Amino acid sequence: MQLRIDLEAVAQARRFATAIVDPIAEFIAGHSTVAVERSVARLLGIDGVDADGIPLPNRVVDALADPAGGVARALGASIAETGRTPQQVATALVAGTPLSDPAHTPVAAIAGALAPHVTRALETIDARRAERATFLRELPQAPPPLLYVIVASGNIYEDRTAAVAAAQAGAQIIAVIRSTAQSLLDYVPHGATTEGFGGTYATQENFRLMRAALDEVSAQLGRYVMLTNYASGLCMPEIAALAALERLDMLLNDSMYGILFRDINMKRTFVDQHFSRLINARAGIIINTGEDNYLTTADAVEQAPAVLASQFINEAFAHRAGMPDALIGLGDAYEIDPDLEDGFLLQVAQAQLARQCFPAAPLKYMPPTKHMTGDIFRGHLIDAMFNLTSVMTHQTIHLCGMLTEAIHTPFLGDRALALANARYVMGTARHFGDEIELRPGGKIELRARAVLSAAVDLLAGVAGRGLMESIAAKVFADVSRSPDGGRGFDGVIAKSAHYWNPFEDALRPLTAA
Amino acid sequence: MQLRIDLEAVAQARRFATAIVDPIAEFIAGHSTVAVERSVARLLGIDGVDADGIPLPNRVVDALADPAGGVARALGASIAETGRTPQQVATALVAGTPLSDPAHTPVAAIAGALAPHVTRALETIDARRAERATFLRELPQAPPPLLYVIVASGNIYEDRTAAVAAAQAGAQIIAVIRSTAQSLLDYVPHGATTEGFGGTYATQENFRLMRAALDEVSAQLGRYVMLTNYASGLCMPEIAALAALERLDMLLNDSMYGILFRDINMKRTFVDQHFSRLINARAGIIINTGEDNYLTTADAVEQAPAVLASQFINEAFAHRAGMPDALIGLGDAYEIDPDLEDGFLLQVAQAQLARQCFPAAPLKYMPPTKHMTGDIFRGHLIDAMFNLTSVMTHQTIHLCGMLTEAIHTPFLGDRALALANARYVMGTARHFGDEIELRPGGKIELRARAVLSAAVDLLAGVAGRGLMESIAAKVFADVSRSPDGGRGFDGVIAKSAHYWNPFEDALRPLTAA
Amino acid sequence: MKLVKPYGDTLDDGAMQLSFTLPLEWSEAADEAARALVVKQGFTDVAVVEGRKIAAGFSFFVVYARTPVAIDVSTIAAPRAARDALDMDAVDALIRTRVGRKVRIAGACIGTDAHTVGIDAILNMKGYKGDYGLERYHEFEVFNLGSQIAVEELVRFVKDRRIDALLVSQVVTQKGSDIANFTALAELLEAEDLRDGIVLIAGGPRVTNLLAAELGYDAGFGRGTLPSDVATFIARRMAERVLA
Amino acid sequence: MKLVKPYGDTLDDGAMQLSFTLPLEWSEAADEAARALVVKQGFTDVAVVEGRKIAAGFSFFVVYARTPVAIDVSTIAAPRAARDALDMDAVDALIRTRVGRKVRIAGACIGTDAHTVGIDAILNMKGYKGDYGLERYHEFEVFNLGSQIAVEELVRFVKDRRIDALLVSQVVTQKGSDIANFTALAELLEAEDLRDGIVLIAGGPRVTNLLAAELGYDAGFGRGTLPSDVATFIARRMAERVLA
């Protein structure tokens, strides 16, 4: 199955996306954020909380005399002076010993003192990546669409039970949904957690517990089960750092989601997303972007061009962070009104269009949610048509829809039914998509072309006006955000001339795509 | 969507089917059966039961001194002699007055005496047909696939409640499933019935009650709701006669089902099916053939050629009875193992193949039954894929699958869910089949070609060996039946030289197609 | 008295379908445990039609059974809040003639709930399923406060802006958070002596008019509510108030 | 004692799903009647998540609720008839060495039941899901009587042909017809003094080993039975008999 679409339009969309991202990349190059700096601290080995439960990375970054120089310089200076490890420096800070002033330490000494810690961080990340590669070789996954389900009990131990059960029932990816409150916290909670609201806190210890459980069940099943979480919200890059250290395999990570749907400041978000993606690129973590969110709040038929445009923008930002296509899981969702005649045709058009515009991307396909109701029998069918669309159009990351979507966060039995649904539909129609052609000039093709051309127009407009200005002008998701408004703006840092971040240097640089 | 199939093979299959039917047609022309004669009696207006509950048509036919001459002659003679109506003749018979000996009455007098009754019967049938045409014009049906559900409580009044509810929930055709025992009864039960086993008796009064209820709900809904029953078993033509009189719209009616699956004698069946179809042709009743039965007892992938071959044979027999293609509802079913990878592709191939081989036939598509289990959630999905296949391949008469197929005869709520399933899938994918092409030389096309060619081979073999001999040799459904074995053989009547059946004359003659 | 039982295919057969998971490894004994459970719940004719392993230590069941329980529906009163909805012009006319001034409406998702789609469907100009939202009505002045509004903040707003009708939404129901938030709001309004002065309306997919009444609200609107249902209710209630 | 409750997402939360039809026109009151019914059945946290008209005078409901009922699984014994199946050669060997002659088996669908696919799957050469049927075993002599066999006829057959193992199938369960037919057969065998001389086996999709035991059968085989399960049971039972 192949849509005949205008390849020049696709190239044009990509050029506009680059043009949109170029000026933002310049801004990013000149800025850091408190979250980026905390990520650096974490990568250098700083962990734990103080007596008030405040994470040490926050303590250290908050204590910086010259944030514009970056945390690395201050830490490097302290290490060079005291011979302590970064963690010891942090502990000492809590105990009352201030950080050294980097102005007093030669740049080379700072770099030298930090070098082994930087190296260790990179080695750990590389080792985790290598581990994953080994697992994937020895315990190969079933072919895509990769079946993805969520766990969300609020209690990491219950989640673990649920995750293992889901893996046994056929899940290939487990997502631990975060507690609602977390994305707006300007720190990462600590330790194993058992209380959460509609989800479970993302913490390094929770990552570790879940990864260990999944490694065990992977071995048992003979196929590697992936783990995913959210590098989103005010701690985007920190979560990416922790995920890299704990071998998560994917992360929800979008260049604009926080701005539009969580009212997080756009400058903060742009800088954070970039650094988080530098880490993801090194760690081999697949990002999952959040275009589905355009569809849950507004009409899915109308929003189709916005989804495609956002995919191009997400791609351009990811390329800037050195991410290869294989790590860019662009999002879409099956959210067209089930009562719309021929809605399925529009869904096929959109999904196949994404597949052709981003042939090497591991596309992430979200299930119907908005139009799900308490009629679980009907819901199960809508999920089936979604499953069919996914296998037909070769989606990669397939979030299994739950028949109880409108009712509660998934029960263990719901997940089993959802996985059985996907397995049945994707088995009985496994190669259906390869055995059909779309009628030239037919409804499906015309719809895809219309969406593509509207997306190009949208991107052209944004490129002309500027991304920040466009967001302010309600171009996306019908919300307006101002460049200096929103949460977390005070955490944006204009880099000084002697700003230094060894990871920025070690990871892929910000060059024009 | 169009399969590229060998049209010459299709023509060949049709020629073989004709060759198969030719010698049987000769046999049919020379024979009648007790059921055919009872049908004649019923058409002439004989109804009711005697004190022992034996239907008067049975009493009259059983009382024939010369069955080989046919019931019409005897009745005509009695009428000519006594001036009674046929019903009065029958009542008199029960009271002790024997039928007149037709040998004593001039042929012209017999014919003359009967003529008004024959005319009235034909007029009634024609009036019913005209009524239907008016209904269909004034209360047009929703476009096909026509959603068909069954009612089967055993009690005609409960069935009526269920049928009206189903119509309101979207059903376009209601089938009253017969009590298990009925197909082997050599008479048609009488009156309204409230006890039945896994179904409700087919009686003229039950037909009338149900038709009246459906006419009422048709008016309420603004669309004509069709009624169907079974002209199958030992009373095939009688049921056809009653259906014609009571404006049923469809009848299950197969040229070989009774032989293979009910061990009814083949000669009896061939003669009965012919006369029943003569009536159906006049009444404008669509027949539904029973090819689905090949698939419930044996492997559906293997049986595909047998299904197609049987469709050609059913078509040839129907053409012999003067049925136009528009009344020949050839059967098929969605019975491939849901766990078979790409099973859906095979189903699409088979359904589309039937569609192309019989472009003008109102194809009847049966739902998954054999592989349905107590897992109603999975069952609902299998039904959805069936619904999708049906709308894609433009099936006409669509039997809605029930999620509780493996559990019980349908509950009222099950029917509502089944109809909602069909409405959802057929709406969201309404024109999907028209928007795709099948890959030339792909799996679907190759499968269709293989089935067609195997069906041609099968038909060639049967044509060579003879149909009766082939049935004896287990060619169909893996069962062997002998020409003079099975139920109802003693009801086969070799016509004498003066055999006379005014309806055989009035209805379309048996000519080579 | 009108006794009603579930209907399978015959009046009063009591037929019901159940499904559930048991934390047991599947075996015939697990099927039997499922059967015993449903029998113990008082069902008869219990058929475990599906029982299978879904994970190590977990089995899933589908059961059909009959219940002897009947409900006397003559004792069930659940008046709908949405009744004989007027159209926009009629609502505006009613307010103009009977209230004589614009009605001031505030709406919000309270607590930590961020699901604004439902309340927006009622309030926003655009409306829902072709039915215009309250902002479009001439005689309503609407303040949509958005999501995650603390009840304290909302009560302050009601007081400061002299709100006539307060519309609150709760979509998340996990661990009874909806009930807790609705209750907290009603109590605070009562404590601030504002309750009697306003029309207080609850909404959300799990809200029923009956539940709202129990929580001390004037009305509750659930699944599938249209803006005009709500507009009509507010207009009528305001008109009654003016009369009283 | 090991108490077990349904599991939603937390141990012992008791979560269950129900669906049913009520013969009531849909309204909020019908939703409430549905809720009241499930509450009256003893459930808590009853949420009517779907309620809608499916026809004039009929409404359909989906409900989630929690049950306080727990089952002590330590008291549930339901030994499977199918255990550690032997392969065909092992079964034949067991019979050869321990019984010393061919075992004579008869099978039938009794009563008006015409569903032969299940019993054929067990008996026919070809078998089921890649597992050969009993006819293929060297040490079995199989008589498949087919469908709609009256129990009198079958008992006569058992007597006349000196049958060792009798296998009967019931697929239709409407109005308890399966139980009636199984019982009639067991009683007639008893009356004819044939019961103790044979291995008596019931089968069908709704049959459980427990049910079969209650009906006085040696074993019952349900959904998904493989021929080798049955063959193994017969061989072992015959071997025991010879010993005894």
Ligand code: B12
């Ligand atoms: C869209 C959606 C979201 C969007 C919300 C966007 C937004 N701006 O609203 C996003 C993606 C942000 C989201 C996030 C989350 N969601 Co959410 N979400 C949904 C979803 C898919 C649809 C809800 C919806 O918009 N329905 C459409 C509207 C029109 O219907 P409605 O709300 O019922 O409104 C109608 C009536 O109820 C009534 N009404 C509603 N309110 C009011 C108020 C008044 C005054 C009146 C008169 C009438 C009225 O009128 C409306 C029109 O008829 C549902 C699942 C579902 N299908 O229901 C889950 C769902 C509600 N979400 C859920 C959860 C758990 C979450 C998260 C906590 C998940 C997480 N851990 O991240 C977060 C947190 C959000 C938070 N803080 O509350 C759960 C809630 C479980 C429960 N029962 O408690 C659900 C059921 C999904 C699930 N199965 O897990 N979600």
Ligand code: B12
């Ligand atoms: C195929 C079928 C038919 C075929 C039967 C062909 C044949 N020669 O067997 C036909 C089309 C003829 C038919 C007709 C009817 N059927 Co029917 N049929 C079915 C269907 C679709 C599948 C049954 C099947 O073959 N299953 C596959 C086999 C392999 O499974 P199984 O029987 O369970 O057998 C396995 C085990 O149970 C076990 N087993 C079974 N028997 C035995 C015996 C022994 C000794 C042992 C050890 C093991 C064993 O081993 C087998 C292998 O694992 C079911 C629905 C369904 N999906 O279950 C309806 C179903 C059984 N039929 C039903 C009905 C009502 C009828 C009719 C009465 C309808 C009518 N009014 O015309 C008629 C009458 C038939 C009659 N007189 O009995 C109902 C029964 C309702 C009920 N619970 O009572 C069902 C459930 C459909 C429905 N929902 O309405 N049917």
Ligand SMILES: Cc1ncc(COP(=O)(O)O)c(C=O)c1O
């Ligand atoms: C990119 C992205 N991040 C995060 C989330 C989750 O929301 P929250 O911001 O509450 O973590 C989503 C939701 O779908 C998302 O798409």
Ligand SMILES: Cc1ncc(COP(=O)(O)O)c(C=O)c1O
């Ligand atoms: C043509 C035909 N007649 C009749 C029946 C019903 O069976 P019975 O012979 O019991 O009436 C079927 C079953 O599907 C059928 O296909």
